[in-house]
Structures are given as C-alpha cells and as structure tokens.
Amino acid sequence: MPWGDLPRGGHEAADGLILIDKPQGVTSHDVVGAMRRLGATRKVGHTGTLDPMATGLLTVAFGRATKLVQYLTGADKRYLARIVIGVGTDSDDADGTAIAPTAAQSARVGQITAADIDGAMAELTGSIQQVPATVSAKKIGGKRAHDLVRDGHDVELAAQSVIIHSFDRTSDVVAHTHQMEGLSFPVLAFDVSVAVSSGTYIRALARDLGEKLGVGAHLTMLRRTQVGKWDIADAHTVEALCELIVGEQSLPIVGIDAVCALTFSRISVTAQEAERLGRGLFIERRDPERIAGANKWPACAFLGEQAVAIVSPRSKQLKPDLQIRI
Template sequence: MDGVFPFLKPPGITSHDAVGICRRILKEKRIGHSGTLDPMAYGVLPIFLGKATRLIEYTDGFDKTYVAECKFGTFTDTEDSTGQAVLPDDNMNLVEGITILHDSTEINESLRPPTWNELTALLDSFVGTQEQRPSKYSAIKINGVRAYEYARKGIPVELPLRTIIISNIELVAYGFPYFTIRVTCSSGTYIRSLLRDICIRLGIPGTMTSLARTAVGPFDIQSSYIAEELTLHGEKIVFPTDHAVSHLSKVDVDSVQLKMMVQGKELPIVEAFSHTVPSEKYRAYGPNGFVGILKRTKNSLKVDKNIFIEG
C-alpha cells in the first residue's frame, strides 16, 4: 500500500506509538511519520505508507499551525503541565505580587493581569524571524544524546539557539489565569518555549497546559482520521503518494525521458523544463502519473538522491 494520510494522534501516546497503531490496522510494514508530536499533544500527524516513506524528507520543512493553552501562575522544568514547579531565573524580572512556591502559587491583589489588548500587542511582537532557546526537555541532540536525557539525570547542558519564524500568532481566548493562542510557525519551533518567552516578557510565570496541532503543510485537522475511522475505512482514506509533495512545482516527462530516469541518466534542459530553477526540486509525472522527485542542476534535471517511485 502506497500513500499518505493525516492521523489524528490522541494525547498520551508518542508519535512512535501512533505509527504502531496505524501499522497494525493497515498491516503495512513500511510506514513512517513526519513532524513528531509530544506525548501530551494531540492533532495532525502525517503518516506515510509503502513507497511514500521515501518522501518524508521533503515534508520536514512544512509550516505548522498549533492551538495552545497557557496558565499563568508557575514555571515548570518541562515548560508544560507535566513538569514540576520551579523557581524562575533571576533575569526573568517578574512583576511584584507573584510568589512561586514548589507546590503552589500565590497571587495577591497587587497584581494587575494584562488586558486582552495588552496581551494581543505582546503577541504581535513575536511575529517574524527570531532566535529561540528550546526546552531542556526537548528531543534535540547534544553530543549525540537527547537533551531530555541529560535533564532527567540532572546534568546541565547549554542548548543552542535556533532560528524560527512565527508567521502568525493570535489570541483566541483569555480568562485570567488562562489564555489560548493560535500560532503558525516554521518547522523546529517549540510552542511551550514560545509560551515561556511570552510569560517572561509579561513578567508573569506561566506554563503550557494543552497543545493541539491543527495543520501540517497540506494536511489539516478537519481531514485527519482517528484509529476507529482507519479501521472502518482502511486504504479508502489514504491520499495518493504525490499529495505529500503538492507544494513542489510540477514537471512532465515523456516515455523516453522516463526511461532515462530509470537508467539514472540526467535529463537535458529542454523547452518543457525551461521554467525550472537550479537547485530547486520538482515532482515529476510520466505517462502513467507520478514518478518521483527531480532536482535541477545547472544544465539538467536528475532524480534526487536516487529516489524513484514508479507511476
């Protein structure tokens, strides 16, 4: 079975667990996913089947949209509600009126919660390209070891800053001490760390309490399927393989050019390929449909990294 579909991962399981569920239901050995979701999160997890697994690398850079809830009152070591309450760093400059304890938070009457407009204005300031320091409980590798493994052992490590892009962020609900945002961002953005930074800028401690991913590239939550639907409908709900790379421009190849591709030969730039740009990648279609991914060099098109999917 070849194809791709968006799975609606429930909270409480890993992305690896979700792949296992889909494998058992569809009885497909070759299966994978893109865009890992934290266990506490739920939402869109693109699943790739059969030959479509060869296309996962072309989807890693998809923008993603999340809806996340944050609760003012405490910071945690994991930056979400699964962690333990911790004291803030000295440079967080918290407002007067907040006292953080290890198991509770007291907020006295001298604290004035931010208004809707104040919170919205602050969120707007996060739009654009910026540097983000991920959570120490992230899956980023430091010297070949996941950051969360160091954190669980109490070993301090310095996580490098990452360049992220926030293309849109909006306040969708607010009733102190809770607020909910919708964010569209580049791959590699940590939403719990974004909420941490928002709270630091406000001078009020806070932590993420829920997270939903509502879109990954061309996949959205409205078209995602739960395990029960997958059991009921099976491969009928699976999109064609090329759906995963619909963001790439299209080129058509004839039977002679297709034979050259199979033989590993490069395709000279002819009039039909004149619109292509060096270093760019393209989804190619032969007489019988989608055949794979091509990459433009200076003077030719070639099969990218020996990936080939017969149409």
C-alpha cells in the same frame, strides 16, 4: 499499545500518507506502531513528532512514501494552544514540574493587561531566534535532550532561527489561581492560534511570551491542526481505522502521486526523460515553460499523473534527488 490488541490488516497498505488525529497521552511512536499493525507493514514513518500532551494532526507515511518524509518534515504547521502566564514549568508545558514564581512576578501578573499580552505576541511574530525547550526531542551529541535531562545532565540548547507566521489570541484573558504546595499563585489563561515554520517549539514560544511579560508561562493545551496542505478536518482516529480493518476495508490513504502533487512544484517529463531519471541520470532543464505553479525547488517530475522523481537544478540540467519509481 494504548489501544489494546489491534486487528492486523489483511493486506499491505498502499504507498502514501494517512492523516491521524492523535489523542492526548499517546506518543507519535505509539501511532506508528498502530499503523504498522493496521497496515500490515513495517515500512511506516511519521513526518513530525507530537508531544504526548498534544493532540491533533500526525501525518504517517507508508511504503515508498516514507522516502518523502525528509521533505514533508519541513512543512509549515498550524496549532491551537492554551497558554497560562504567571507560573512556568521545567518542561514549558503542563506535564512538567511547576516553578514557584517570586513575589515580584506574582505581583506583576495583576498588572498585565490583554493589550500587554497582544503586544508581546506581536513582538514574537516574524523571524525570531528560539531556544528549544530542554525537555524535548532535540538531539545533542546523538542523544535526545529529554533523555539527558532525565539522567541528571545540565542541558544547554543553541538558539535556532524559526518563523512565526502568525500568533493571535483567540479568547478572553481569564484570571484564576494555580495551586502549588499548598500555596495559590495568580495566573492568566487564554487561547491562541499560531502558524509556524518547521522546527518551532510552541512550548518555547509560550515560555518566551512569559519572559517578555516578566513572568513564567507554560502550555496547558496544544492541538496541531495543519501540516503543510494537510488539515485536521481530513484526519482519522485510530479507533475508526480499526473499524475499517475489522470490516475488511482498505485504509484511507492518500496515494503517493497525490502526495507529490500537493507537496511539490510540478515538472512534466517525457517517457524517455522519466526512464533516465529512474536510472539516476540527469535530464535537460527546460524551465520555466514546463513548470506548473511556483518555481520552487526541489520539484517533482511527473510522467502524466505519475510521480517519477524529486529533482533539483544543476546548471542547465535537472538532477534526480530521489527516485520515486525505478
């Protein structure tokens, strides 16, 4: 593991989520492996891959909370990033091989203003069609795109609908040069803040921004700061968690009831209804009077403060899609 020989937790971690601040150069799978050891359990999963180059928030589920991963992966996300325009790469980020720009593209870089950049970013805000980066974890015929590219296959990914909630420049545009094969190419660099729907590739967004400006582009930094209602300010490093385990303390896990309360609309049920849901049976739908918050589906049925099941409407009844407690 990247962190060396990690201590093993003295007892199995509680059901719930832990927020990890992933460092650069580490895979999301590496983090899961570390949590399995620190949490003394194999039942661990993350809710959304971060590229090795990226840092920031990775939400990791333990125990029964792994059942919720299918819902948590669909959460909106927020990132900080640095974009360089003028030179693209085959992976759309700094880990890839640079693609030499044409003379016309290099000349174009000197004509691009901050206003041009802001205007192109505005055009990429809202509902858009995005082709994922070819060097990505997107699956084609059961195989990940980056594996197919590595094996020499030509990869063509279909465009998918994504939502760019906001795409804002947060720094001045700085001109410098990119060195490649003994040559210098003019580039422009700047920082951005971006909020997106699940399934959006920030690398692809940088690439598309360059295309709108008539030049290549790629990411040189990416940091995820929010996943749904979870924030990087509440995340922990693996090193800090190791210290807790060495000190025989428990991992700072957000319990499964709190996770459900923060993730889903809440429906209060009786003990009898909770028992039926636990057996996989439908219950009568009596909304909206017992639904707290937005009327969104799926929702979570609660008996008091205890999450019982994830439910969705079926005519005049509620169907248990996922039993949290049986």
